[in-house]
Amino acid sequence: MRLAIIVLVPVVAIYALVSLLRYGDLVSLPSVQSGVLVLKGNETTKLIDVALPHNYSQHLNFSYGEYRISLPKVDKDSNATTAIFLPPFRDTAEFYLGEQLIWQTAPIAHSRDSMMPRFRYRPSYHELPNSLFEGAELPLTVKIASSGGLQMPEVFYGTPEQVKPYYQFQYWSQIGLHIVMQWLTPLITLFYLLLWWFRRNNTEYLFFALGFACWAMSNMTFTVSSLPISQQTYWMTTVTVQPFLTLFMMLFLHRWYQLKRPYVELIVSVATMVLAASSFALYEYEPTRLWWRFNESALRGYVALSSVYIGYVLVTQALFNRSKSALLLATAGMIGVVSGVLDSLDGMQLLEMHFPLSAHANLLIFLTLCVLLIYRYASALNRSEELQRTLEQKVVEAVALYKKEQAVAHELEKKQALMDERQSLLSDMHDGVGSQLVELITLLRMPSTNQTDIQLKATQCLNDLRLILDSRNPLFDAQFSVLLGQWRARIEPVLQAANIELEWFVECEDSAVTLTPQSKLDLLRILQELITNVIKHAEQATKVSFQCIQNNSELIIQVQDNGKNSKDSVDKKSDGYGLSSIQNRAEKMNGEFSFELTERGGLANVQVPL
Known part of the structure; x- marks a missing residue:
């Protein structure tokens, strides 16, 4: 099915294009239907009556012909004008009145006494003042230059009001769109260059822009053949640029279909550069014969081979790549291939068309590529926006899920923290208050225990319970100095009862002291043990x-007394639950503890990291 579309659609499209172009030839105006062909020899001149249009093909690099025609005057008013109209033809013509050049269809250069034509393929229109007419007719000499095949077209005439509508119809129906595209070429080229600049990984935009510019220059025959540019510039831009057109199209297709063929690209690139350089050199050396033969054989042959490869890529991708864009591009490309074959047959005088098909087909190809590129770019933007919306939606869902999980985790953490707090409280009460209550009960069961020992043990049990409660009081979480003040209020009466004076000095920032409830309890028990000792x-x-x-990131506590501590008493405390228990609690907080005897008394140092 796809192969049938690729074959049949181009045939139908070419038939419709030929019918449209031929429809423009149906001109209901009077015309000069006969003329005289002038054949000049070395010493003689031969005149041959011919009917117009007349095909005089010499099958040479350049063909030259000279005709004599008589143009009737359509209005007797000397102030009026007679309009002439030439339908599209590929040659360049000059109109002379005697030896005076009165009109030419395009600027004509001469090299070695030979006229260098410029392709036209466009209708021509001119108005001749009736003041030039000496009678009812105006004798004109028409000199024509052609590249290979030469044809003297019919010369339609009439009043400007009669002729101009036909000219404008053929002008805009056949090349008007090309002229519009020529002026849009810089904008289109710049647009795709900017796309490539901002998306440099997509080099297909770059090669499409370069190929589009080459197509515009190769079609100068339609739009700028009348510009006063040099003959060499004209030929170099219309002929020599054609290999670059096929090169850039090949590079574009390789990027478009993601084909990795570096050796093919290298060979084609080198061949293009060599042919272009040779064309420039030969034009400078001998532009009328040698250069033209090189152009007709090597240059056109290379372009034909490149076109065959491009057609192969288009067809294979359309058959094996099941996308609609590949089928559309292959169909448009085959229209260009068929048009190129017909134009070649016309150039070899095997067909009588005298109007180009390749230019229209190439325009169709580039318009198709423009549409496909814009469609691909728009599709990429749509996919990007859709992915962005999907990503945003997923992010919103992920954030909502994360918040939900965080809330659940936070609730679990709160429950776990509460359970840990309860477990820690139970453990502390079991290890501290519980053990002391057991000792108190034991003392109560002993008949020899005095009231003072029982009261002391009960007081210790109560103090330990207060330490546990103070360490977990939320009022003291950010007020460590207040916690110490609370502890001072409890131990100061005990010291006073023992006739011991308390010197108190605290210097710390509450916000910097961050201790866990367990660390606070351990620290309070250390301080309580030091005062008890x-x-x-x-x-x-x-x-x-x-x-x-x-001090920076640690808390330094010193407790010093002025009593007399013997070494034996210190050793006894170390062996019991005195200094050894303090050492264990300090290590539990990753802190340090030291005790030494000085001349002034005992000195205990506790360092706790914050």
Whole structure:
């Protein structure tokens, strides 16, 4: 099915295009239907009566012909004008009145006494003032230059009001769209160059822009053949640029279909450069014969081979790549191939068309490519926007799920923290208050226990319970100095009862002291143990100094008494639950503890990291 579309659609399209172009030849105007062909030899001139249009093909690199015609005057008013109209033909013509050049269809250059034509393929229109007519007719000499095949067209005439509508119809129906595209070429080229600049990974935009520019230059025969540019510039831009057109189209298709063929690209690129350089050199050396033969054989042959490869890529991709864009591009490309074959037959005088098909087909190809490129770009933008919307939706869903999971996790953490807090509280009460209550019960069961020991043990049990509650009181979370003040209020009466004076010095920032409830409890128990040791073991102590200083990222606490501590008493405390228990609690907080005897008394140092 796809192969049938690729074959049949181009045939139908070419038939419709030929019918449209031939419809423009149906002109209901009077015309000069006969003329005289002038054949000049070395010493003689031969005149041959011919009917117009007349085909005089010499099958040479350049063909030259000279005709004599008589143009009737259509209005007797000397101030009026007679309009002439030439339908599209490929040659360049000059009209002379005697030896005076009165009109030419395009600028004509001469090289080595030979006229260098410029392709036209376009209708021509001119108005001749009746003042040039000496009678009812105006004798004109028409010199024609052609590249290979030469034809003298019919010369239609009439008043400007009669002739101009036919000229304008053929002008706009056959090449008007090309002229519009020529002026749009810089904008289209710049647009795709900008696309490539911002998306440099998509080099197909670059090669399409370059190929489009080459197509515009190769079709100068339609739009700018009348510009006053040099003959060499004209030929170089219309002929020599054609290999670059096929090169850029090949590179474009390779990127479009993501084909990795570096050796093919290298060979074609080198061949294009060599042919272009050779064309420039031969034009400078001998432009009328040698260069033209090179152009007709090597240059056109290379373009034909390149076109065959491009057609192969288009057809194979359309057959094996099941996309609609590949089928559309292959169909438009085959229209160009068929048009090129027909134009070649016309150039070899095997067909009588005298109007180009390749230019119209190439225009169709580039318009198709423009549509496909814009469609691909728009599709990419739509996919990008759709992906962005999908991504945003997924992000919103992920954030909502994350918040939900965070809420659940936070609730679980709160429950776990509460359970941990309860477990820690139970553990502390079991290890501290519980053990002390067991000891108190044991003392109560012993008949020899005095009231003082029972009261002391009950007081210790109560103090330990208070320490546990203070360490977990939320009021003291960000007020460490208040927690110490609470502890001071409890131990100061005990010290006063033992006739010991308390010196108090605290210097710390509450916001910088962040301790867990367990660490607070351990620290309070250390301090409680140190004060208890002073009361029990510091003989004749009358003063105890308490200092708490925050130093960078640690808390330094010193407790010093002025009592007399013997080494034996210190050793006993170390072996029991005194200094050894303090050391264990300090290590539990990743802190350090030291105790030493000085001349002034015992000195305990506790360092706790924050």
